[in-house]
Amino acid sequence: MSETETHSVTVNGEHRRVAAGTTVAGLVGELGLDPARVAVERNLEIVPRSTLAQVLVEDGDDYEVVHFVGGG
Numbered sequence: 001m002s003e004t005e006t007h008s009v010t011v012n013g014e015h016r017r018v019a020a021g022t023t024v025a026g027l028v029g030e031l032g033l034d035p036a037r038v039a040v041e042r043n044l045e046i047v048p049r050s051t052l053a054q055v056l057v058e059d060g061d062d063y064e065v066v067h068f069v070g071g072g
Contacts, residue, residue: 007059018057025052028065039066 005020011031018027024047025035040047041064047055 007057007061009057009059009061009063011063012065022057023053024055024057024063027057027063028052031065033065033067037068039068040064 006017007020007022008015008017009027010016011027018030022030024040024042028035028038028040035049035052039049040052042055043062
């Protein structure tokens, strides 16, 4: 894999490209979100928060990312 290779993914219904080798935590960071405050579904399966930094984004993946907001 070259450093310039990218993967095409869908995040919350929007297509985007990410660098090959990006982890789910990295993807969440690119969205401007804190990985500790999100729930991530990848291809209709929940990704455990404890594994976000180990799971690699793959070409064609479909993600739903929900972030938690404090307040009352």
